[in-house]
Amino acid sequence: MSRIGRSPIIVPSGVTVEIQENEVRVKGPKGELSRKINPEMTVKREGDVLVVTRPSDAREHRAQHGLTRTLIANMVDGVNTGFEKNLEVVGVGYRAEKAGEKLVLKLGYSHAIEIDPGEGISFSVEGNNKIKVSGINKELVGKVAARIKEARRPDSYKGKGVRYAGEKVRIKPGKAGKAIGGKK
Numbered sequence: 001m002s003r004i005g006r007s008p009i010i011v012p013s014g015v016t017v018e019i020q021e022n023e024v025r026v027k028g029p030k031g032e033l034s035r036k037i038n039p040e041m042t043v044k045r046e047g048d049v050l051v052v053t054r055p056s057d058a059r060e061h062r063a064q065h066g067l068t069r070t071l072i073a074n075m076v077d078g079v080n081t082g083f084e085k086n087l088e089v090v091g092v093g094y095r096a097e098k099a100g101e102k103l104v105l106k107l108g109y110s111h112a113i114e115i116d117p118g119e120g121i122s123f124s125v126e127g128n129n130k131i132k133v134s135g136i137n138k139e140l141v142g143k144v145a146a147r148i149k150e151a152r153r154p155d156s157y158k159g160k161g162v163r164y165a166g167e168k169v170r171i172k173p174g175k176a177g178k179a180i181g182g183k184k
Contacts, residue, residue, distance in 0.1 A: 028079025091160030
């Protein structure tokens, strides 16, 4: 059995789970999520625990087992506590600000870049260079954070751009070799 798939999902108090044929609905203090799952996987509730089982040890069933369990666990965590991604804007003159619900990025282009959060996602900006993307759907939070990062990926020579908080950017040495062996 899959190590991930066989571990139970603990449902905290205040979270309700409805299991229908091939759909799981989760309601909690932060909101409501629903997802269709593979009809071959079975989800059962035993008290405060959800258990996902698979019909056989076929390769596809083993893969779907762990995936289904993880998706349901992320839904339970999302409606209970939520998810967030932190980004940093690095560079002279680069800044982020919030205009209504939208995020406005000034990243050295001739125009400002506006990013719409979409449903269930919210932005918060601390200072001029720290962005927090938060929501209850882990998949959407990651997609929106990646879209913000794509606006200006970190430069490999100076390190300027948008990066995840704590991300290490490898800086290339540049033209140091030319300065040593210059013309005489």
